[in-house]
Each structure stands twice: as C-alpha cells, then as structure tokens.
Amino acid sequence: MAKRTITRRDFLKAASVAPLAASFVPALKSGTPGHPASGAEKARVVLVRDPGALRADGTPDPDVVRRMLDEAVSAITGETDALAGWKTFIRPEDIVGIKSNVWRFIPTTPEVEQVLKGRVMDTGVAEDRIGIDDRGVLRNPVFQQATALINARPARTHNWSGVGSLIKNYITFVPRPAEWHGDTCADLAKIWYLPEVKGKTRLNILSVLTPQFHGVGPHSFSKEYVWEYKGFIVSRDPVAADVIGLRILEAKRREFFGEDRPLQPTPHHVFLADTRHGLGVSSEDRIELVRIGWSENILI
Amino acid sequence: MAQDTTADAPDLAVLVPSDVSGWNATEVEVFDPETIFDYINGAGEVYRSYNFRRVLARRFEKPGAPDLVVDLFDMGSPVDALGVFTHDLEGEDASVGQGSTYKGGLLSFWKDRYFASIYAEAENEESRAAVLDLGRRIASAIPDEAPRPAIMDVLPEKGLDTATVRLFRTHHVLNYHFFVADGNLLDLGPDTSAVLGSYPDGLRILAIAYPSADAALEAFQKFREIYMPDASDAGIARTEDGRTTALRSSGRGLVVVFGAASESDAAERAAESLSNFERSGF
Numbered sequence: 001m002a003k004r005t006i007t008r009r010d011f012l013k014a015a016s017v018a019p020l021a022a023s024f025v026p027a028l029k030s031g032t033p034g035h036p037a038s039g040a041e042k043a044r045v046v047l048v049r050d051p052g053a054l055r056a057d058g059t060p061d062p063d064v065v066r067r068m069l070d071e072a073v074s075a076i077t078g079e080t081d082a083l084a085g086w087k088t089f090i091r092p093e094d095i096v097g098i099k100s101n102v103w104r105f106i107p108t109t110p111e112v113e114q115v116l117k118g119r120v121m122d123t124g125v126a127e128d129r130i131g132i133d134d135r136g137v138l139r140n141p142v143f144q145q146a147t148a149l150i151n152a153r154p155a156r157t158h159n160w161s162g163v164g165s166l167i168k169n170y171i172t173f174v175p176r177p178a179e180w181h182g183d184t185c186a187d188l189a190k191i192w193y194l195p196e197v198k199g200k201t202r203l204n205i206l207s208v209l210t211p212q213f214h215g216v217g218p219h220s221f222s223k224e225y226v227w228e229y230k231g232f233i234v235s236r237d238p239v240a241a242d243v244i245g246l247r248i249l250e251a252k253r254r255e256f257f258g259e260d261r262p263l264q265p266t267p268h269h270v271f272l273a274d275t276r277h278g279l280g281v282s283s284e285d286r287i288e289l290v291r292i293g294w295s296e297n298i299l300i
Numbered sequence: 301m302a303q304d305t306t307a308d309a310p311d312l313a314v315l316v317p318s319d320v321s322g323w324n325a326t327e328v329e330v331f332d333p334e335t336i337f338d339y340i341n342g343a344g345e346v347y348r349s350y351n352f353r354r355v356l357a358r359r360f361e362k363p364g365a366p367d368l369v370v371d372l373f374d375m376g377s378p379v380d381a382l383g384v385f386t387h388d389l390e391g392e393d394a395s396v397g398q399g400s401t402y403k404g405g406l407l408s409f410w411k412d413r414y415f416a417s418i419y420a421e422a423e424n425e426e427s428r429a430a431v432l433d434l435g436r437r438i439a440s441a442i443p444d445e446a447p448r449p450a451i452m453d454v455l456p457e458k459g460l461d462t463a464t465v466r467l468f469r470t471h472h473v474l475n476y477h478f479f480v481a482d483g484n485l486l487d488l489g490p491d492t493s494a495v496l497g498s499y500p501d502g503l504r505i506l507a508i509a510y511p512s513a514d515a516a517l518e519a520f521q522k523f524r525e526i527y528m529p530d531a532s533d534a535g536i537a538r539t540e541d542g543r544t545t546a547l548r549s550s551g552r553g554l555v556v557v558f559g560a561a562s563e564s565d566a567a568e569r570a571a572e573s574l575s576n577f578e579r580s581g582f
Contacts, residue, residue, distance in 0.1 A: 007539050007540045007541045009479055103341065158341075158343065159343045160343055160344075160345045160346065161342055177337060178345070178348075181342055181345050183472070183482060184472055184476075215343075216388055216404070216406055217388065217406045217408065217417050217419055218340055218343065218346075218347070218371045218417045219419070222403075222406060223405075223421075223422065265475060266479070
C-alpha cells in the first residue's frame, strides 16, 4: 500500500482530537465519571448478538434481550450468575434512572426499557425508585434524586454530531441542548461532569438491534439505511462502547457503499471525550472487545 | 443576514393540501429556530445554519398505507432554500419546484424561499406516486420562482461536477462537505454565502461572497496566515501531498482552490472564479 501523506487538512483535523489537547483541560481529567480504564488496564466492551433478538414484527423479544444483557453483564463483571453481576452495578438502596432515547424512528424501545427495569428490580430496588425517561429527565423526580444511572440508546448516524452516541444521550440533562451543539457537538462529554450525572453511570448499553448507518432528509432517517444487526454493545465505559459502535457503522457503510465513505460530520466528539475530557478510552489498543453469540456478518 | 420577510410570507399551511390520493392530513405543527430541536433533535442545527424561519410539519394518513410526512421550511430567502437543498443531494431529479431529488420514498425540493421534504414511511408504488403528487401540489401553491442565486455562477464551469455543488453559510457545513479546519478560518457566518464544487482528480474550489470588501480582505489575511503561511506572494502554496492550493480575493469575493495539479492550474482557476465574481455583480 502506498504511504499516505499527511496534509495540513489532515493535521488540522487530527490536532483537534490529539492527546495533547487533553493537557489544556487538566481539571476534567479527574473524576472519570464513565469509569474508564485507568493506566494500562483495558476498557472491556461486550458485543453480544443473537439471531432471535427481534420478533417477526421487528420489535425486540424481551426474553432474548434479557438473556443477552445477562450474558453481557456476566462478561463485564466476571460473575457467572448474571444477577450477581447486576448487583455489582446496582444496590437495593439506589434510586435508578434508566436514561432512554425516544427518537421516534429508532427508539431504545419499551421492550428493552422494561427488561432493564426488571433486572434493576431483581437487584432489590423498589419499583417506585426506578425511572425511565429521555427528554423529561430534568423534571423527573426519580432522575432528580437518582444515585445510579443506566444509559441505554440505539446506535445511529446523526447529521450534526456524526453519530448518536452514548455520550450524546446525556444531552437532555442540560436545559438548553442547543448550547452544546458547537463544533458539531465536540464537547458533549463535559455534560458527564455536571452534578446531575457525574459519577452516577453504572452501565452503558448501546443498542445495535437495528442500527442506522446513513441518514438522509430533515429527520436524517431512511429505512434503506437501517439493518437488523441484533446486538448490544455493553460497557462501563461509554467512550469505548461508542468507539465499537462507530466501527460497526463504518464497516457497514463500507459494505453498503462499496467504498470508504467517512461519516459526515466527523464524530469527533467521541474521541474528544477521551483526549480532551478524560471520560473514557477511545484508543482501540486499550479496548478489550469480548464477542458473545451470533457471529454472522459481525463486521468487527 | 438576509432580510427577514417572514411577516410578508404566505401562511405555510396554505401551501400544503389537506389530502392527496386518499391520504388525509392530520394535525399541523409549526416549529421555529428555538423549538426545532423538539421535532428533529440536533439535526435542526443544519436548518439553523441556513437561517431558517419556520417549518410546518404535517402527517398524512391512509388506512392500510404508510404515513406520509411533509416538512415545509420557510428559509427566509432563496439562497438559504437552495442552500439547504444542496446539503443533501442524494437521489434522482424529480422535476419538482426549482430543483429536486427523490430517493427511497424521500422527495426534497426547493422553490423561492421554501424547502420541502416529503417522506413516505414505507416506499411502494402507491406511496411514491402520492409523495410526488404532494410535492408537485405544494410547489404549484408557491406563487413565485426565485432567480438563481448569483453565487451559483461563480465556480468555473469547465470540469465542474454540478451534482457536488454545495451552497452554505457556515464553516460547520463547509467541514461537513470538505474538512478544512476546525476553526472558522474564513470568517464564514450568517452574512456570507459560499459555494463549494468538485472537479476531476480531487480538485475543489471554494468561493465565498462577503458583505464587504473589508470583510473579504480580513478573511483572506487570516486564512493565509494560519492555513498557508508558506504561500508565495501570488497566494499559492504547495501542500504536503504535492498538490497546490491557491488563495485569492478581490472586492467582496474570496476563492480557495484546493488540490490543483500545478501552480498554473490553481492560478488560472482562481482567476476565473474571481472574474466570475465580478461578472455576477459581487
């Protein structure tokens, strides 16, 4: 392969996400609210897939989803008993907010939400101490008092931030989301350091049941660009999970378009979450990807 | 910024029929630049980048058929209507309005100061026909056609891939189509209009019209100092990949030629662009 020359455009693009940039925001390097790996430790990300994850009507099968998420939790925690694994994330005295995503074309889905709620209840949390919300989190009493958050949203391309990421899913925790859209959402990770969420996220679940790899039109949606991947990406580290999701979307774009077609705009907020804000791990040599289940057309 | 003539514009609802081919319209919703995010999330920034004023959203339902969704944007000016249309040019020409594309159940077109998107939640022969019929009826209801914005005539014609021409105002949209730099090195913004076009062998030309000659000169100096400090007196620099970048400005116009094969090619294309600026009245 011919050696590629680094142009000034490449340099200017790379400079915006380089580790050097992190040195300008030292205050944000502490706290690590996404529980990223530290030092030489790798961030573990579980990709679990099951060909039976979706029912004939395209909705998630709750029984299969529960089994998949249990397997992911076991793989993350090392607990062979899934419930014991869930209990490492959630304590009975917790007040738990399940941060969902209601985007009407590809939502988190009620089925996935209810499986998560059920598993939280299984750990001993009373039902009235569990909330599920997206755009109403700032007004939701459960989220206002939450001691623990579970972050669950679908993976998709986004025509302002590049991808709709786990990182971006917390944008509804700020009263004026538009104020965070600068430089195509470059600094979304700072939201994770606000008091409403800092240090509360126990688990991140990027749904790749039916991800979207390309968008068109005002809603940035077309069924043509959605496929049944039937999986979940699960991690303590939202950045590492988003990187894996991003790589799958990129691979699907290559497969579909027959060429390397970079996301527009660039999803640099995912990498800046690491290099500028210290939220998690974006370097793939520091991510341990654990694959579970169905491997056909896995793309990664 | 383009003059706000929203008060003089027709009511958007008047432009959208209440039924088409057995589909009946449901409720009307109208969003402005502050409320757009309630409707299309962060993607609303694209429309805000083009100074949009209002969008009317209306869903059409028919038993046993996929819903149709109309989004009719009052962009405030033909430049912004055409601009936002050029943001996404996937699809085939559908001969609706002053420019249109159709692909996979999605029709987009612009006419005068309006941009419309009509989407079938599932595409079949019937929904495709209804989408196109709805588009034609909305286009017909818009009384006037706008003259083609003069900035569209600035790019040199020879070799231009017309399907790649983008019209925009902000550096975010520039970077969306062709990354230049994270910072706004060219002082793009609501008062500027810019076009970007692709030519064979990876060459691109960016032409920007500023509100004043002083603004153009200031942007010229800033871009030259930061992006191409190694440029010759003629505003030409050889980049790391062996290609040539040329920067020129005159009056209210500024041109950047990226990725030319030679200095003479870059200089000629820049000169022709500036000549086109003058001929187009900038």
